Amino acid sequence: MVRWEPGTPERLQRAALELFATRGFEETTAAEIAQSVGLTERTFFRHFADKREALFHGQELFAQAFLSGMEAAPPDASPIEVVAGALQSASTFFPDERRPHSRTRQSVIDRNPALQERELHKMAVLATTLADAFRARGVADPAASLAGQSVTAVFGIAFTQWIRDGEERSLADIADDVLAELRALTSASPTPAG
The missing domain is CATH 1.10.10.60 (Homeodomain-like)
Known part of the structure; x- marks a missing residue:
C-alpha cells in the first residue's frame, strides 16, 4: 500500500x-x-x-476563472465588455499545454451520453452563476441572463475549436474571434421580412 x-x-x-x-x-x-x-x-x-x-471535479475553479474576469471589469463596463473579460480570464484556465488533456477528456465525454448530459448541466450551472453575477453588477433581466448565456455559448464554441486536431491558436485568441462574430451578428441590420 x-x-x-x-x-x-x-x-x-x-x-x-x-x-x-x-x-x-x-x-x-x-x-x-x-x-x-x-x-x-x-x-x-x-x-x-x-x-x-x-472527470468533473474542479467545477468551482472553472467557474471562478470566469467570475474573476467579471470582477476585474470596471464598474462602468458594458455587459459585452464584461463578457469579454470573463472569457479572457477563463482562457487562462486552459493554457496551451492543457490542450492534449482537454482533447482526451472531451473524447471520453463525446462517447458517453450520460457524460454529455453532465457536461451540459455543468455549463447550464455556469450560465446561471454568471447571470447572477451580472445581476449583482446591476444588469437587469433579460440582459443579465442573455449575458450569462453569451459567455457560455462563446466559450463552448471557442473551446470546441481550440481542441480540434491541428489547431494552434490560443483559447484566448479563438474566444476573441468568436466574440467578434457575436458582436457582428448582434449589430447587423435586420433583414426585412417577406
Whole structure:
C-alpha cells in the first residue's frame, strides 16, 4: 500500500482519464482507477462521490476563472465588455499545454451520453452563476441572463475549436474571434421580412 502523498485527487483524475480513454468509461471501475496508482477504492471514494466526478471535479475553479474576469471589469463596463473579460480570464484556465488533456477528456465525454448530459448541466450551472453575477453588477433581466448565456455559448464554441486536431491558436485568441462574430451578428441590420 502506498503511503499518503500530496496530489492524490490529481493523480486519481489523471489515472481515470487515461483508463476512460483506453478502456471506456463504462468499462472502468473506481477500484481499477485507484489500483492503477497504488491506492484503494476507499481512497478513491474519499475524494470523489463516483467515477464521473473524476472527470468533473474542479467545477468551482472553472467557474471562478470566469467570475474573476467579471470582477476585474470596471464598474462602468458594458455587459459585452464584461463578457469579454470573463472569457479572457477563463482562457487562462486552459493554457496551451492543457490542450492534449482537454482533447482526451472531451473524447471520453463525446462517447458517453450520460457524460454529455453532465457536461451540459455543468455549463447550464455556469450560465446561471454568471447571470447572477451580472445581476449583482446591476444588469437587469433579460440582459443579465442573455449575458450569462453569451459567455457560455462563446466559450463552448471557442473551446470546441481550440481542441480540434491541428489547431494552434490560443483559447484566448479563438474566444476573441468568436466574440467578434457575436458582436457582428448582434449589430447587423435586420433583414426585412417577406
